[in-house]
Ligand SMILES: Nc1ncnc2c1ncn2[C@@H]1O[C@H](COP(=O)(O)OP(=O)(O)OP(=O)(O)O)[C@@H](O)[C@H]1O
Ligand SMILES: Nc1ncnc2c1ncn2[C@@H]1O[C@H](COP(=O)(O)OP(=O)(O)O)[C@@H](O)[C@H]1O
């Protein structure tokens with residue numbers, strides 16, 4: 250819905266400096282550490298990141314679905330359709346959840362109720378959030394199942410989740426999510442468990458429904474490929490916050506943050522010439538229970554400077570002012586450096602960690618420097 | 621002296637195949653009722669021929685349930701085929717028993733998809749790597765510790781990790797341990813069943829590079845099972861595409877990816893997303909209808925006919941549902957073999973210049 254994007258000044262959803270922690274017996278995991286983003290009505294934003302980067306936790310926070318005893322939100326704000334969600338009661342949140350914001354998950358089987366028919370699961374959502382009569386609800390359920398492309402819908406309504414294939418379950422979950430015409434659909438790895446042919450079916454379904462219904466979509470995925478065809482904008486997450494954001498096409502073509510360019514260099518692509526060497530990001534993501542004083546990517550970064558060990562970079566505009574691009578980085582690579590995977594400044598060496606850091610965590614050193 | 625040479629089975633100039641699978645069928649019984657009567661068979665692998673040359677990587681791709689793992693497990697004798705032969709250097713593994721089988725087992729090792737469940741959590745890394753050495757009586761006594769340290773170094777792990785338990789490692793590190801365990805007995809063939817599917821992109825690339833490096837260094841041969849066609853393109857020399865327990869197309873990786881002649885291969889390739897927004901906008905995508913049918917009751921004739929976009933485009937010719945297409949060489953594409961009655965029409969429709977084909981949904 251391009252009109253909506255230009256005329257509204259208020260974003261549909263605005264997340265500001267969100268922090269989420271899990272408190273354990275002897276350690277606290279800081280899963281989300283200052284997350285900020287916006288989604289406009291009708292827009293599709295993809296949050297991309299490797300496992301453990303905090304994608305799912307941040308989505309569950311919006312819906313108040315975190316375990317109440319072990320989690321807390323020490324800071325941050327989530328404004329949806331003009332209303333602050335952080336601090337709402339469970340009852341207030343459940344009125345928004347399902348009606349205005351709906352969510353679909355990777356694992357359809359465990360999020361569907363095994364003992365209820367698909368029809369019952371759709372009409373239950375309708376009865377909670379609308380005042381349709383039961384025959385209207387039945388008609389609507391049938392219409393929804395047809396909308397998501399399940400053949401022979403009248404018969405299929407009477408079936409249980411275990412009688413559906415993986416792809417059909419995903420479709421059924423989407424039908425339930427759409428039942429109350431939400432303005433925002435959160436899709437957390439909606440195709441990760443599916444075969445490519447079924448993935449293609451579901452992605453094209455989401456794209457079609459999005460434009461037919463004018464919904465905004467928050468697509469959460471680790472797959473840069475699925476993002477390319479579906480998202481207007483992309484936000485790359487690392488260690489609980491966004492390190493790079495901008496229009497999908499330009500971020501994928503010309504990544505500015507060392508982590509984003511590293512991810513793209515790691516990825517085997519169907520259009521790669523054969524025999525091309527992959528250049529992985531060495532090392533592993535940080536343990537979110539330890540204190541990270543500087544840039545969380547520093548231990549794996551080949552551009553790091555002294556300052557990176559001490560100062561956590563903020564998300565700031567990069568490239569041309571009007572490009573809509575931002576990154577959180579003190580010393581980002583040029584386009585040539587991003588392609589090469591290392592600094593091209595003669596004599597440049599990634600800064601060594603201070604002794605206190607070196608004791609605690611493994612730091613990746615460049616091969617040339619190591620030998 | 622390989623056994624293949626002495627039996628004279630291989631063509632004169634061709635190096636002998638290391639692995640040769642002929643007419644492999646693995647069927648699982650379906651039982652029902654309290655008496656557990658057999659009511660049918662799941663035809664998981666239903667007449668597969670494959671061969672791999674020494675030092676080669678054969679990629680095996682296909683949707684979930686197409687029989688990839690079942691083929692891999694048959695090669696390492698984790699399940700019993702109903703018919704067929706699996707020859708390693710000319711010796712049929714399926715006819716071996718007892719001591720002979722044990723000795724031969726060493727030559728073929730498997731790496732599993734799930735680095736979490738494939739390592740016993742109660743054993744240290746040292747114990748895990750020691751086990752295959754003990755079974756085959758290798759590196760005994762004081763040599764054992766050195767060999768384990770060497771194996772860890774080989775897969776890029778610190779030998780100091782020897783006393784640690786699997787839960788102390790990340791997914792990528794656990795997969796490296798799984799690879800070290802397979803390498804321990806110096807196998808000739810490694811069956812790698814989705815070895816990088818559970819890993820994050822950056823770690824996946826580390827493990828792919830490791831597998832390639834080890835192959836170069838040790839002359840290993842891989843059967844690389846995966847569902848990610850971009851990963852397979854990267855690592856494989858040849859690729860076999862499986863559908864419902866049968867190979868529908870096989871060929872050198874460049875030929876198969878650039879000139880697929882089977883409608884299923886074409887659809888699979890078109891469904892793989894590429895991280896480039898401009899490319900994605902212009903690509904034509906063939907979206908298959910429905911799901912893969914049950915291997916307990918595969919469709920008649922060509923097994924793909926219930927989902928085939930080409931058959932629909934050609935006006936549903938009788939032949940597709942009536943006659944099973946044989947896997948035949950494409951004369952103009954050396955090494956490529958396709959099991960379709962209309963391979964030229966398929967390749968023509970897939971050419972980028974051709975008009976966009978069916979897109980249901
Ligand atoms: N032990 C078994 N008993 C009965 N059926 C089985 C058994 N093992 C596999 N099957 C069936 O055989 C078929 C092929 O399974 P297989 O595991 O080989 O598929 P795959 O291609 O490896 O799939 P995936 O991509 O999901 O790993 C499936 O229909 C499966 O359900
Ligand atoms: N219920 C929970 N209790 C404790 N830690 C959790 C819980 N859920 C997630 N985490 C931790 O929070 C971090 C982010 O997790 P998650 O959002 O699920 O990652 P992603 O979805 O990006 O893979 C991880 O370190 C994870 O282990």
Ligand code: SF4
Pocket residue numbers: 507508544545546547548550551552553554557562577578579580581
């Ligand atoms: S250059 Fe510095 S701030 Fe930028 S990603 Fe590397 S370590 Fe972080």
Ligand code: SF4
Pocket residue numbers: 882883884922923924925926928929930931939940945959960961962
């Ligand atoms: S034989 Fe017919 S149904 Fe089978 S793949 Fe070829 S065109 Fe399709």
Ligand SMILES: [Mg+2]
Pocket residue numbers: 304305306438
């Ligand atoms: Mg997640």
Ligand SMILES: [Mg+2]
Pocket residue numbers: 688689690813
């Ligand atoms: Mg499998």
